[in-house]
Amino acid sequence: MQVNKNQIEGFFKDLQDQICSALEGIDGKSKFHEDLWQRPQGGGGRTRIIQNGKVFEKGGVNFSAVHGKLPANIKKALGVEKDQFYACGISIVMHPQNVHVPIIHMNTRYFEIESETYWFGGGIDLTPHYIYEDQARFFHQSLKNACDKHSTAYYTKFKKWADDYFYIKHRKETRGVGGIFFDRLNDADGFTKNQRFEFVKDVGQAFVPTYSHLVELNKDKSFSEEQKTWQGLRRGRYVEFNLVYDKGTKFGLDTDGRIESILMSLPQQARWHYNVQTKAGSEESKTLGLLKKDIDWINM
């Protein structure tokens, strides 16, 4: 039996519950606030936001399932014939309080045009304010493990895709240490729909153990005011990426999506200072030096 959209939607909703519960456990202070919303043209979502926690300054774990008619320009951009679409997915961004805990983002999504086409897409990427190579290695190894269960080609391909996607062109910097990114996975290349779905499930289920470990490693480290300022500057870059380049954000803004759900990805506070220069040999300078594409984190 081929998996259908109800089963996929059910998985994403369960995953949202599971992730929110785990993140509340980690935080120990704040709980997610839920807003249910409906889209006038069809469907809706469950936006869940955590703010002012012990560990998380701000974060969102959003589920949505929407359907309706594709605007002509998007139909054209997607190269599809029919225009009745269905899309569901989860989108997560967590901005921690502690400068040593990395920002994380995950998105997994399913799109279909009934009796014409479907695909899965998604990705996870990590944005440390200070890069620790061993932690970046652990992160990439976790993603590679999830990938390798399904295809030995996945990690290499999707890791490169993330390097290219999460890139702040005008800064000539990657957003962080990358991760994986994939789109338009369907039953091509010898894969079945069920196999693609099993892969997406494993990516989604890798989130909690991977991020929990990274949070635990860093959440009790001390930091200075100067380091907090640096975190603000790195968050500024995150804002630049999301508002200038991120396709999901652009799609949401262009199609009159629910703004507060879309822009939950922005940090509670961000900074822009003029022409910041880092000291040679400093942790800040080292981090900047590692914001590059094509770093083989696992074998570096």
Place this chain on the structure above:
Amino acid sequence: MQVNKNQIEGFFKDLQDQICSALEGIDGKSKFHEDLWQRPQGGGGRTRIIQNGKVFEKGGVNFSAVHGKLPANIKKALGVEKDQFYACGISIVMHPQNVHVPIIHMNTRYFEIESETYWFGGGIDLTPHYIYEDQARFFHQSLKNACDKHSTAYYTKFKKWADDYFYIKHRKETRGVGGIFFDRLNDADGFTKNQRFEFVKDVGQAFVPTYSHLVELNKDKSFSEEQKTWQGLRRGRYVEFNLVYDKGTKFGLDTDGRIESILMSLPQQARWHYNVQTKAGSEESKTLGLLKKDIDWINM
């Protein structure tokens, strides 16, 4: 004698000097830091930034004069035949410390393609964190006075243009109380090039007396932590406008301009909280209610 590009460039440089000197006088603590830069493809600029002042948290008064070959897509977008261009101008954004002092932006520019076409463009707009109607009226009256000296049609037309341009579509909010915006002013509609230049000069020269007055009115007012947070949220909207909609910023990012000069427009600190609700009857609520197009500030 028709004014030439050297005279226009000279005016903009003098205006930059005059404005920086006046703003330093107002601030009383910080001075502008100057960075001279060159554009590999031709021309360069004088970026001047003030940070951590008594009155100004961050601001820039930038002059640039660049020339070279237009990229094919921009040539097409501008609808011009030849591709050797020259452009000069001033761009200003000031982010004050005090929540009661408004953010201001001004840009005046000249563009030409030798022996084919030229035009002037520019604008001034005001973004108060808290809107005071009498101050908005004073601001608009000052701009109208500068406009009326040159054409009684200017203010109405350019005020509407600013309402449409400085609009955050996804928020359904104007950026602030607007101002004037104009582009492609050349020797059409019965105007000569010299007359257009005289108008641009008067706009540029309106900056100091107009903004100085607004700063003086507000700079010593006290404010609370809550109001400072509100300022951060309004600055967040400013970031959204500049990164998502502003054509000058987009042009700069797309054409590999000097990033630190382009993004000087972003505030030192900005905030995004989830789904902020203002109290009915509060100053914040009143301000939001006034972030609309087509308000006749002068006669309201």
